[in-house]
Structure formats: C-alpha cells, structure tokens
Amino acid sequence: MSDRATEGTGACESGSATRRVLLAVHTGRADIVELARSAAARLTGAGIIVRLLEDEAEAMAVPGAEVCPFGPGAADGVEIVLVFGGDGTFLRAAELARNTDAAITGVNLGRVGFLAETEPEAVEEMLTAVEHCQYEVEERLTLDAIVLDADGKPTGGGTWALNEVSVEKVERSRVLDVVLEVDGHPLTSFGCDGILCATPTGSTAYAFSAGGPVVWPDVEALLLVPTNAHALFARPLVTSPSSVLTVAVPPDGTRARISADGRRVVEVPDGGRVEVRRSDRPVRIARVNPTSFGDRLVAKFGLPVRGFRDARSHGPGLEAPITRTNVLTGDVNTSDGVLRTPGEVGGGDPHGTA
Numbered sequence: 001m002s003d004r005a006t007e008g009t010g011a012c013e014s015g016s017a018t019r020r021v022l023l024a025v026h027t028g029r030a031d032i033v034e035l036a037r038s039a040a041a042r043l044t045g046a047g048i049i050v051r052l053l054e055d056e057a058e059a060m061a062v063p064g065a066e067v068c069p070f071g072p073g074a075a076d077g078v079e080i081v082l083v084f085g086g087d088g089t090f091l092r093a094a095e096l097a098r099n100t101d102a103a104i105t106g107v108n109l110g111r112v113g114f115l116a117e118t119e120p121e122a123v124e125e126m127l128t129a130v131e132h133c134q135y136e137v138e139e140r141l142t143l144d145a146i147v148l149d150a151d152g153k154p155t156g157g158g159t160w161a162l163n164e165v166s167v168e169k170v171e172r173s174r175v176l177d178v179v180l181e182v183d184g185h186p187l188t189s190f191g192c193d194g195i196l197c198a199t200p201t202g203s204t205a206y207a208f209s210a211g212g213p214v215v216w217p218d219v220e221a222l223l224l225v226p227t228n229a230h231a232l233f234a235r236p237l238v239t240s241p242s243s244v245l246t247v248a249v250p251p252d253g254t255r256a257r258i259s260a261d262g263r264r265v266v267e268v269p270d271g272g273r274v275e276v277r278r279s280d281r282p283v284r285i286a287r288v289n290p291t292s293f294g295d296r297l298v299a300k301f302g303l304p305v306r307g308f309r310d311a312r313s314h315g316p317g318l319e320a321p322i323t324r325t326n327v328l329t330g331d332v333n334t335s336d337g338v339l340r341t342p343g344e345v346g347g348g349d350p351h352g353t354a
Contacts, residue, residue, distance in 0.1 A: 020049045020066070021130065022078045022102070024093035026085030027059040032109050035120065036084040037062060039127055046131045051078060075100040080130060080286055086110015087205070091261045094162050094283050103137045103286035105130075112300050114204045117289060129288040139282040140201045141220060141241060145258055150251060150271030157267065161260040162283050163202030165276050167247040167268070168194030168227075170255035175230065177254070181246035182224075182239055190231035195247045197276040198223040204297075206262075212236040216293050222278065241278050248273040 021043055025036040040050045040062040051066040053074060068074050075081055075096045083090045083106030090106050097104045106116025107123055118126045129135050145165045147157040159165070169176035175191040198207040200215040203223060208214065212225035213236055220241040226234040239245065249256045251271030258266050258274055268274060291299075298305055 018049065019047070020051055020078045022051045022053075022075050022081045022093075022096070023056075023060070024053065024081055024083045024085070024089055024096070025056050025060060026089045026109065027056050029109070032084050033059055035107070035109070035123065036060065036082075039082065039084070039123060040065065042127055043130070048131070070096070072096075072099050075102040078102040080105060080135075082130070083107065083116050084109060085116065086113055087115045088262075090115040091162060091263060094261075095263070098142070098160070098162075098281060098283050101284060103135075103284040105135065105286040105288055112204075114296070114300065115201070115285075117287075117291075117296065122289070126288050130286075135286045135288045138217070138285045138287055140217060140285055141199050142279040142281065142283055143197060143199060143222075143260075143276050144279040145197070145260065145266075145274055145276045147258065147266055147268055148273045148275065149269045152273075155269060155272070159258065159260040159264045159266055160279055160281075161202070161264075162199065163205045163261050164196045164198035164207055164223075165274070166194055166196050166206065166227075166259045166262075167249075167274050168257060168259060170257055174254045176256055177250050177252065179248040179250075180224065181248070182237075183243050184246070188231075188233060190226070190229050190234055192226050192229040192231075192234070194227045196223070196225040196227060197245050197247070198225060202261075207236075210236075213238065214297065218293075222276075243277070245276045246273055247276075 023036055023040060026032050037060055040060065043050050044064060049066060050062060051068060052060050052062060054067055054069045057067045078100065079102065081093045081097045081102055081104045083093045083104060086108065087110060090104065093104055105118065105126065107118045107120060107126065108116040109120060140162065143161045143165050145159050145161065147155045149155050176194060177189065177191050178195055179189040180187045180195065196207050196210055196212070198212065200217045200219050200221060203212055203215040207223055207225045210225045210227045212223055215221060215223065222239045222241055222243055222245060224237040224239060224245055249268060249272060253270060256268040258268060297303060
C-alpha cells in the first residue's frame with residue numbers, strides 16, 4: 001500500500017486556504033446535471049474551488065468554475081473527485097484520479113452502484129463531510145496488464161484496471177482456447193469466451209456476473225474467473241496479491257483482446273499472452289459513509305437477513321407475513337409494502353416476534 005499523502009488530502013488536513021474539487025458528471029441526464037450543479041454551488045459558497053471537465057462544462061454551466069480537458073492532468077492539485085453518475089462514470093473518473101492520488105467519492109445515480117456508494121437523498125450529508133474533511137480514504141488494489149507476442153516480447157500494449165482485466169475473444173462465432181498459468185506454472189487449459197482477472201473491488205462487477213466469489217474490498221487478493229468455459233474444471237480461483245496471472249492464446253488465428261474495466265482495449269497478437277499483476281499504484285476512494293461492505297451487500301441486493309425460523313406460524317398455510325429489516329435504517333419492510341419501525345411491527349418487540 002502507498003503511504004503517500006495526496007496534495008489535496010494534505011491541503012485538507014493542514015487547513016489550507018486553497019481547496020479544489022473536480023466534478024465528474026453523467027451529463028446525459030438532466031436530473032443528474034441539476035443535482036451536480038446544486039452541489040457545485042454549495043461547494044463554491046463554502047470557498048472550495050470547483051473544477052469541471054471540458055466536455056461537461058457547457059452542460060453544467062457553473063459560474064466561476066475552472067475548466068480543464070479530460071486527461072492525466074485533470075486532477076492535479078485536486079483534493080477529491082466527486083462523481084455524479086453510476087459505476088461507469090466512477091471508472092471514468094478513476095482514470096483521472098489514479099495518476100494524482102486524489103481521492104474519489106460518488107453519488108450513485110445508476111443502478112446497483114457499488115463504487116459510487118452515496119445515494120441521492122444523502123447528497124447534503126456527503127457535501128457536509130467534504131466541506132469539513134470528515135471522510136476516510138481507502139486504497140483499493142488495482143491491476144497492471146502487459147501483452148507479449150508469440151516470442152515473449154512485450155508488444156508495447158499495456159493497461160491497468162480497478163475492477164477487472166478481461167481477456168476475451170473478438171469474434172462471437174469462435175471459441176477462445178487459453179492456457180492459464182499462475183506464477184509461471186501452467187495450471188489448466190480449456191475453451192471459453194474469456195478469462196477475467198479481477199480485484200476484490202471488481203468482485204461485485206463483471207466477475208460477479210460470471211459466477212466469481214464476492215470478496216470484501218479490504219482483502220488483498222487476485223481473482224481468476226473463466227467466462228462460459230467448456231470444461232469440467234473451470235472454477236473461479238483466488239490467488240495471492242503478489243501472484244502473476246498469465247493467459248496464453250494459441251496461434252490458431254482466433255483473435256483476442258483485453259478490455260480493462262470495459263474502457264480500454266488492447267489487441268492480443270496470434271499466439272500471444274497476457275500477464276496481469278498487482279499495480280504499485282492504487283486508487284484512493286473517500287468513504288463518507290461508515291456503512292460496512294456487508295451492509296451494503298444486503299441493501300444493494302435486498303438479501304434476506306432473517307432465518308426461516310424467525311417467521312411466526314400458526315400451522316400450515318397460516319404463516320404470518322414475513323418482514324425484513326433494513327440494516328441501514330433499522331426500519332422494517334412488511335409484506336404490505338409499508339415501511340414501519342420495529343416497535344410498530346412487533347407491538348413493542350424490536351424483533352417483531354411478540
């Protein structure tokens with residue numbers, strides 16, 4: 001883990017008079033733009049300089065804001081990057097923040113949204129936390145990927161990822177044959193649609209859809225998850241964070257490529273190989289909400305947190321309506337769709353079993 005303090009975080013901790021926040025906004029939706037514009041006005045009123053990306057500035061129309069092009073220098077001198085959108089917008093912002101060590105936090109205006117964790121109704125609380133520097137910064141493991149040709153020489157093509165590096169076939173009608181190696185030792189081979197090399201942060205993204213395990217983001221590990229493998233042994237694997245994962249493709253004319261976070265694509269030559277390892281540069285994520293990862297899993301997926309024995313029953317077919325407690329608020333979602341407090345549900349019993 002890097003122990004370097006960012007320029008922005010240092011300015012926050014020292015009470016520097018100059019604080020900058022970069023906004024990354026999904027400008028395709030008017031409601032998101034309006035919310036981000038309101039946040040910019042509040043930050044400006046608090047004496048914080050607001051910076052906008054050039055391709056978003058016209059839609060945002062924030063008076064007095066700094067404007068910069070999308071690129072490596074966009075987050076220079078920035079304390080925090082505020083994302084208004086879904087996880088796709090967050091990953092776009094990560095490209096900017098990673099090279100400067102600025103922290104990122106976001107408002108989830110997409111679907112599930114594991115990266116942008118603040119919900120729209122909590123924007124004011126998030127802004128208050130930013131204004132008063134009341135947030136913690138987590139460093140999330142990222143991946144570096146390099147492409148080698150059939151002779152084992154680097155092609156010059158390489159990339160990085162916060163969620164996953166996907167080694168995948170280009171042509172839908174073909175099967176991609178792969179040989180997997182871990183730390184230089186051959187492990188197995190099979191035909192498939194592709195291989196995902198994922199981080200714990202990415203375990204709830206593409207790797208999750210492919211049947212991979214959910215890994216808590218503070219766990220240091222690498223994940224290897226096959227997608228649609230035609231094999232009896234093609235289980236998801238969890239390896240050491242120091243491991244080197246290698247995916248080799250045969251010289252049979254089947255075209256392959258790597259896709260990093262679904263944003264950056266690099267072609268893999270015929271007979272080439274891809275090496276994926278832990279990057280020495282993490283992405284810094286600002287946590288303004290103390291909610292645990294487990295509680296967020298329950299809330300995002302609506303997981304049942306009561307056992308079947310908790311349901312009151314008066315005989316077959318006469319079971320009492322099953323309720324479910326919202327672990328984030330303590331309120332109870334009842335079968336009639338009404339949100340009630342535990343006391344209202346259980347007649348004074350906080351567990352609703354009276």
